């Protein structure tokens with residue numbers, strides 16, 4: 001895969017794969033944000049002999065390919081959390097993601113991670129004329145979660161985003177955006193710097209019990225550990241059937257334009273990141289070198305770069321006609337992991353076997369939160385991870401679930417298009 005992130009990543013030498021047997025306190029499988037946050041959280045709590053195994057390079061999965069939005073919340077909406085958990089627990093879980101945003105900010109600062117953070121907030125732009133969608137969410141966040149998202153009137157938003165497409169928006173001021181792969185690499189460097197061991201090109205091939213411990217086999221070595229953490233997202237580890245069966249890998253797409261220079265100002269007069277109010281929303285942000293990163297769509301198909309570019313260019317032109325002739329330099333896809341309940345699956349599934357997966361399309365802060373919960377559980381017997389126990393390992397009903405997921409997406413997409421069309425003609 002050719003991606004903007006890979007080509008602008010830090011100069012980061014590959015960490016050697018494992019050779020021979022190793023004894024560890026904890027073996028983390030998966031070098032994405034879930035795995036690396038857990039490993040760093042363990043080291044920060046004073047634990048030693050922490051080993052991370054990654055099948056490719058760190059950030060090979062969703063964590064090194066995403067939109068770079070760092071903001072609060074989960075894939076599951078706040079209204080659903082309130083309904084399902086009640087006000088206190090919902091507030092607690094949502095609050096955990098806000099603390100995670102601050103922890104990411106702190107780690108970037110403390111460890112001087114050069115990941116181009118842009119502190120300009122995240123805009124939720126209304127695709128529809130009906131402003132109730134904004135009013136209701138703004139109120140719900142304020143009343144039930146104590147969070148303030150600021151109102152952006154239609155004209156003001158048109159000043160910031162040079163398009164007539166949107167009808168106002170809300171600003172999540174504490175959100176920011178960054179170069180996710182550089183951040184992931186920064187976490188891996190911290191783990192190595194604090195005495196942990198990250199092994200790249202080192203897939204875990206099997207997982208078995210050896211007495212009261214676990215043995216993880218890799219092509220040229222094995223780890224025997226007291227505890228194992230599975231954090232393989234949509235790239236399914238193939239180690240426990242029930243774990244893989246509980247997530248649906250779903251693709252989403254990103255493209256990056258040529259540098260726009262002064263022309264970027266004809267599109268965006270803000271440095272904020274933007275997504276919109278549709279179920280199948282666009283998400284985009286200006287990059288420091290004046291390119292525009294544009295993402296969107298959800299599919300069960302992992303498409304070629306040419307197909308990704310064709311689809312996303314169509315979406316881009318619905319918002320910014322003025323970019324009709326823009327060159328696209330990069331296009332890629334990545335796999336998210338979704339559970340049927342759209343919440344992360346976090347916690348202990350067997351004695352000494354932990355899980356952090358299913359973060360969906362909203363995972364940068366929640367993986368950080370999960371890393372803290374699992375690390376605190378292993379290092380300090382903290383039981384806060386049990387707050388996620390309502391969202392367990394339910395089967396994703398594959399392969400029928402793939403068809404269901406695609407049909408759901410198309411249904412929402414058609415419904416949003418119908419609503420927008422009706423508003424225009426009405």
Ligand SMILES: Cc1cc2nc3c(=O)[nH]c(=O)nc-3n(C[C@H](O)[C@H](O)[C@H](O)COP(=O)(O)OP(=O)(O)OC[C@H]3O[C@@H](n4cnc5c(N)ncnc54)[C@H](O)[C@@H]3O)c2cc1C
Nearest residue numbers: 030032033034055061062063066067069204233334363364
């Ligand atoms: C295109 C895209 C855009 C997104 N945009 C955003 C965004 O802007 N903001 C946001 O908050 N979220 C976003 N997300 C979601 C977010 O990126 C994910 O939720 C998050 O990165 C998941 O992290 P993870 O560690 O669970 O999984 P991953 O990052 O996918 O990591 C899993 C890792 O496990 C490894 N692995 C698998 N099997 C094995 C094995 N057997 N042995 C060793 N290693 C193994 C894989 O190689 C992979 O590196 C986006 C996702 C995608 C795909």
